[in-house]
Amino acid sequence: MSRIKELFQQKKNNILNVYCTAGYPQLNSTVPVMKALQDSGVDMIELGMPYSDPLADGPVIQASSTQALANGMTIATLFEQLRGFRQQIYVPVILMGYMNPILQYGFERFCQDAADMPIDGLILPDLPEYEFETEYGPIMQRYGLNFIFLVTPETSEERIRRLDSLSTGFLYAVSSSSTTGKDKDMNAVNNYLQKLQDMKLNNPVLVGFGIKDKATFQQACEHANGAIIGTAFIKALENTLDVEGDTKKFITDIKS
Amino acid sequence: MTTTTKYQQPNVQGYYGKFGGAFIPEMLHPNVEELRSKYLDIIYDPAFQKEYKALLHDYVGRPSPLYYAKRLSEQYGTQIYLKREDLCHTGSHKLNNALGQILLAERLGKKRIIAETGAGQHGVATATVCALKGVECIVYMGEKDIERQAPNVARMKMLGATVIPATSGSKTLKDATNEAIRDWINNPTDTHYIIGSVVGPHPYPDMVARFQSIISEEIRGQLKEHTGSELPTHVLACVGGGSNAAGTFYHFLEEPTVQLIAVEAAGHGVHSGLSAATTQLGKPGVLHGSKSLVMQTEDGQVVEPHSISAGLDYPGIGPLHAHLYDSGRGVFLSATDEEALQAAFNLAKKEGIIPALESSHALASLEFLSPVNAKKTEAPIPAKAMFTKDSTVVVCLSGRGDKDMATYMKAMEGK
Numbered sequence: 001m002s003r004i005k006e007l008f009q010q011k012k013n014n015i016l017n018v019y020c021t022a023g024y025p026q027l028n029s030t031v032p033v034m035k036a037l038q039d040s041g042v043d044m045i046e047l048g049m050p051y052s053d054p055l056a057d058g059p060v061i062q063a064s065s066t067q068a069l070a071n072g073m074t075i076a077t078l079f080e081q082l083r084g085f086r087q088q089i090y091v092p093v094i095l096m097g098y099m100n101p102i103l104q105y106g107f108e109r110f111c112q113d114a115a116d117m118p119i120d121g122l123i124l125p126d127l128p129e130y131e132f133e134t135e136y137g138p139i140m141q142r143y144g145l146n147f148i149f150l151v152t153p154e155t156s157e158e159r160i161r162r163l164d165s166l167s168t169g170f171l172y173a174v175s176s177s178s179t180t181g182k183d184k185d186m187n188a189v190n191n192y193l194q195k196l197q198d199m200k201l202n203n204p205v206l207v208g209f210g211i212k213d214k215a216t217f218q219q220a221c222e223h224a225n226g227a228i229i230g231t232a233f234i235k236a237l238e239n240t241l242d243v244e245g246d247t248k249k250f251i252t253d254i255k256s
Numbered sequence: 257m258t259t260t261t262k263y264q265q266p267n268v269q270g271y272y273g274k275f276g277g278a279f280i281p282e283m284l285h286p287n288v289e290e291l292r293s294k295y296l297d298i299i300y301d302p303a304f305q306k307e308y309k310a311l312l313h314d315y316v317g318r319p320s321p322l323y324y325a326k327r328l329s330e331q332y333g334t335q336i337y338l339k340r341e342d343l344c345h346t347g348s349h350k351l352n353n354a355l356g357q358i359l360l361a362e363r364l365g366k367k368r369i370i371a372e373t374g375a376g377q378h379g380v381a382t383a384t385v386c387a388l389k390g391v392e393c394i395v396y397m398g399e400k401d402i403e404r405q406a407p408n409v410a411r412m413k414m415l416g417a418t419v420i421p422a423t424s425g426s427k428t429l430k431d432a433t434n435e436a437i438r439d440w441i442n443n444p445t446d447t448h449y450i451i452g453s454v455v456g457p458h459p460y461p462d463m464v465a466r467f468q469s470i471i472s473e474e475i476r477g478q479l480k481e482h483t484g485s486e487l488p489t490h491v492l493a494c495v496g497g498g499s500n501a502a503g504t505f506y507h508f509l510e511e512p513t514v515q516l517i518a519v520e521a522a523g524h525g526v527h528s529g530l531s532a533a534t535t536q537l538g539k540p541g542v543l544h545g546s547k548s549l550v551m552q553t554e555d556g557q558v559v560e561p562h563s564i565s566a567g568l569d570y571p572g573i574g575p576l577h578a579h580l581y582d583s584g585r586g587v588f589l590s591a592t593d594e595e596a597l598q599a600a601f602n603l604a605k606k607e608g609i610i611p612a613l614e615s616s617h618a619l620a621s622l623e624f625l626s627p628v629n630a631k632k633t634e635a636p637i638p639a640k641a642m643f644t645k646d647s648t649v650v651v652c653l654s655g656r657g658d659k660d661m662a663t664y665m666k667a668m669e670g671k
């Protein structure tokens with residue numbers, strides 16, 4: 001059984017998934033940040049692979065990507081860093097990234113290496129449904145990688161059902177149509193999450209984008225299985241001299 | 257006109273051969289899907305066509321002349337015609353597309369327009385049509401380009417647009433495009449994004465090509481008056497994203513006797529590290545929502561190109577052109593900064609026309625193709641692309657040189 005599935009079987013609520021950028025704040029921070037997240041009680045990790053043109057991300061995450069690229073991060077380097085990481089990290093890990101660097105690395109080679117680590121799933125926001133079904137989905141499947149689609153408040157019910165049927169692991173509910181790091185009107189978000197909940201989807205739902213502290217996390221968890229925090233955590237690491245300490249502090253504040 | 261469309265139109269998924277598609281995050285799906293499902297019905301609605309054609313005539317100043325360039329023809333030993341997009345209102349072909357898209361946005365009920373711009377020509381065209389329609393206009397422009405293109409920034413502001421600097425990444429056109437796309441993600445219902453070239457997710461490449469296809473539609477009729485035949489032997493255009501080239505090629509794409517010659521910017525030289533010759537240097541990849549050829553590092557990070565002309569300074573190329581290159585239907589050449597400058601000064605002296613630096617790249621390629629003293633190129637040019645004395649050659653003069661006077665003045669000082 002996949003690590004993601006196992007997690008959702010054991011825990012149905014308040015799942016905390018935290019995003020971090022590979023190679024940020026330092027090139028070799030990747031695994032130490034993940035370890036600190038796990039030690040602080042995070043349930044799942046979304047590890048971002050930096051890209052020069054990250055369309056779905058806001059300025060904070062893009063700046064962390066730019067920094068990571070300047071630090072020398074590449075997909076090959078990331079896999080080197082991750083080799084053997086399962087000796088320390090047991091929570092599910094999902095790689096998030098954009099198609100172009102992966103196509104250059106070779107899509108199949110990428111899936112093979114990710115599965116070797118082993119990584120549990122992928123989020124590729126600019127991989128559309130048609131290309132997923134006709135070309136790339138079967139490759140991910142062959143290597144046992146989960147694939148997580150995004151839905152937004154603008155996504156029609158019919159399309160939500162479709163994307164839910166294509167997703168494995170969980171469904172990523174973007175809390176309003178926007179790039180990462182924008183503040184949200186939580187009332188509108190609640191209505192939307194209520195709608196998702198009422199649809200009784202196949203996959204568990206995690207809410208992302210705009211979750212930044214204890215209050216927003218708890219609110220998101222009322223109508224979903226959990227939430228994803230990205231921008232706020234990257235901000236917390238912005239000028240850190242103590243990755244472990246600052247990570248623990250940030251997560252503890254949310255879980256307290 | 258021909259009915260088969262081997263090259264002209266993408267398939268239903270937006271693919272031209274291996275290139276195209278809509279590689280967009282889910283947050284953009286409603287906007288792009290709305291456009292995809294409606295654009296053809298809107299554009300081919302008779303009322304739309306009537307308004308568009310009338311404005312092209314009365315406001316843009318179309319048809320633009322097809323001018324037989326006698327002295328240029330003598331110089332290169334062949335028959336050369338210039339398609340005078342430089343005489344369009346706002347000084348380039350960019351207005352054809354911006355006008356079409358504002359009429360479309362109006363019919364979609366959009367109240368707010370966003371655009372990206374590099375040199376500022378598309379930004380000016382968009383600001384112009386927004387003023388025409390009294391619609392809010394926001395133009396994203398790289399912080400570096402804002403410094404380099406001050407006169408066009410001032411024009412946009414005078415036309416009532418808000419110019420927002422793109423401060424992320426390399427702070428140029430590709431980042432301005434990212435910022436515009438992000439704005440669209442954050443404003444999914446009231447905003448239309450007027451993309452300036454045949455790039456972006458499907459249906460943009462096809463839609464922009466259709467709006468620019470007026471260029472070749474006119475060429476066919478005008479050439480018949482000049483020569484008795486609608487078909488030239490060669491059509492030439494510069495390629496940044498590829499919109500003026502798409503418009504110039506469009507009604508000749510399915511005419512195999514017509515050679516399609518696209519000219520990219522080689523900057524300091526194709527292999528100098530300072531170039532924008534995407535077909536020569538790019539690899540298949542995904543940029544700004546479509547699969548095409550993209551200039552990138554081995555690790556798949558998009559690189560910053562270089563060209564003396566800001567309008568050609570883009571690390572990608574529209575998927576139609578990637579397909580024309582890949583299939584061999586089009587011949588892709590490149591001209592350096594220096595060659596483009598020489599071609600600009602040559603046209604000014606020979607024909608009394610000061611061309612845009614972008615268009616000067618197309619003019620520069622005449623040197624390589626001429627039957628007399630053709631300049632040698634690094635890679636041999638296919639024989640079919642070379643002119644004879646009887647060839648009918650149409651060059652798209654995509655814009656005028658007013659915006660480039662600072663560069664031309666600097667070049668004159670250096671002489």
Ligand SMILES: Cc1ncc(COP(=O)(O)O)c(C=O)c1O
Nearest residue numbers: 377496497498499500567614655
């Ligand atoms: C005069 C002119 N020609 C050509 C271009 C290049 O664009 P495209 O390749 O889309 O025609 C530009 C872009 O700014 C331009 O201003």
